[in-house]
Amino acid sequence: MTIQQTRIDRRFQALKNEGRGGLVTFVTAGDPDPETAAQILAGLPAAGADIIELGMPFSDPMADGPAIQASSLRALKAGQTMRRTLEMVRAFRQSDPDTPIVLMGYYNPIFVYPAEAFLDDAAAVGVDGLIVVDVPPEADNELCLPAMKRGLSFIRLATPTTDAKRLPAVLQNTSGFVYYVSIAGITGTAAPVVNDVQSQVARIKSSTPLPVVVGFGVKSPDQVRALSEGADGVVVGSALVRAIEDSLGANGQATDKTASAVLDLVKHLSTALRP
Template sequence: MTETRIDRRFAALKREGRAGLVTFVTGGDPDYETSLELLKGLPGAGADVIELGMPFSDPMADGPAIQAASQRALKGGQDMHKTLAMVRAFREDDEDTPIVLMGYYNPIFVFGVDTFLKEAVAAGVDGLIVVDVPPEEDEELCLPAMQAGLNFIRLATPTTDERRLPKVLANTSGFVYYVSIAGITGTGAPDAAKVQAHIGRIKAKTDLPVAVGFGIKTPEQAKALSEGAEAVVVGSALVKTIEENLDENGRAAAGTRDQVLKLVGSLSAALRQPEKAVAI
C-alpha cells in the first residue's frame, strides 16, 4: 500500500513525541447538520484522527451510549449515502485529518462492497474498522479495501491470545486498536498496568502504532493509558455528552457541539502535557 493520511499522522505524532487523540462520533447524531458541524470542529479542538460511526440498528459490540446514538441517527434519516456525504463535506476544508469509518458489515453489504469502497475512497475516507468481519473472512472486505487504498484496522482484545494475535495482525494496516476492557463500549474502567502489559505483547509482534480504546472517559484516564501507546480512543464519553446536551424533544441544544468540543479539548490537552520533571 502507498502511504496514507493515517500513516502520515502517526509519523507526525512520533516526531512530536506524544500520543494522539482518536475521537469517535456517530454520523448523523443527533441530526445531520449538528453532526457535520461537530465533525468539522473536531480537528481544531485537538482530535488527531476521527472515527466516524456508520449507524446500524444492531450494534452488538457497543454499549448503551453508542447504541442510542445509532438509533438517534437512524431516526433522523442517516444512511450510508449521508455518511459519505459528510466525509466529502469535511474534506472541503480539511485535507489532512484522517477519517476512519467504523461500524458493522451489514450496511456495507447492503450498499454493495465494490460501490462502497469506490465511493469511500472518492469521498476521502482513509480507513475502516468493521468489528464483525473476522480475519478468516478477509477476502470479503479487508483485502478489497486494502487494494482500494484504505487501511483496514483490526481490534485486539484482552482475550486475543498468542495463537490468535498473528491472524489479527496479518492484514492490519494503519494502526492496531487495542480494546482495553473485555465487554462492550463505554462500560467498566481499564487498568493502566494491565493495558501496558498487553500493549507490550502486541508490539512484540508488529511495528504498527497501537491505539487504546474502550472505557476512557476523562483526561486523567487518557493520559495514564497513553503510556506505551501511540494513541488513545474516546467515543462513548463524547456520544454521552451529545445525549446530555439535547433538549426535551431530543434535538440538539444551542451548546451541544461546544460541550463536546470542550471535552475533546481537555482530553487533547492532557495528552500534550509534558511529563513533570522528577527531582533527584
C-alpha cells in the first residue's frame, strides 16, 4: 500500500547497485547477556552485516537446532524479555538509521504481549520486519496483516516442501523479502546442496519481484559465495551463535573475546560478498 520505500527496500536497492548479495546475520537478543548482546548488535553493520535478524528468545524453539536452542536459553537465563529486546532495537536505531532489523522468533511471546501492542511497540522502536516461524499464511489475519498495516514487513519462509501449489499462498502477503530455507530440516544442521538451492531460488524469483535470501546450514565464506549466486542475500545464524558459545568462560559467562569472536566471523564471511 505504501509508496514510501522501507529500510529493507532501500538496502536491497543499494546492494543491487553495488552488484552484490547481502549478508544477513542472525543473533539472539540478550545472548549471552544484555550488555554483550548490545555490543555485538552495535558492531554488526561495520563488520559487514547488511541486514540484521534479531532472535526473540523462546523456551521451545521447535524449528531450531541445538546451537540456536542453546542461544535462546542463555538469553532467557540472563533475563531477556520482549521489552528488553525492543529496547535493544531502540538503542541501536539511535546510532544506525539505515541497517534493517528483522525480529525473528515464535508466536507465543508475541501472542501474550499481546500481539497488537507488540506490533505498535516494534514499529515505534524502529523494527523493519518480522519472521514468525509458526504463523503460516493460513493465519495471516492474526499477525501478518496487522503488521503490514503498521508498515512492518512480514517475511515468509519458503522451503523445499513449498511446491508450486503452495507457493502462491506463501508469497501472497509476504513483504520485504522471501527467506528460502535451503534444507528440509532445522537450523544449523545439514549443509545445503548448492545446485538444488539455486534452482529453487530461481523458481521463487520467477514468481515474485521480492528479493530472495537463502539460509539454514550456512557456515563458511565458500558457502556464502556459492549460495549468493542467483539470490539476493545469504543468512548466517547458527555459526554466529556457536561462536558466542565457544567464546564463553567456564562459568558460561561472556569473556572479553565474545563480541569480537562474532564480529570477526561476520567480517570473515562478508569478504565472500565483497570485491
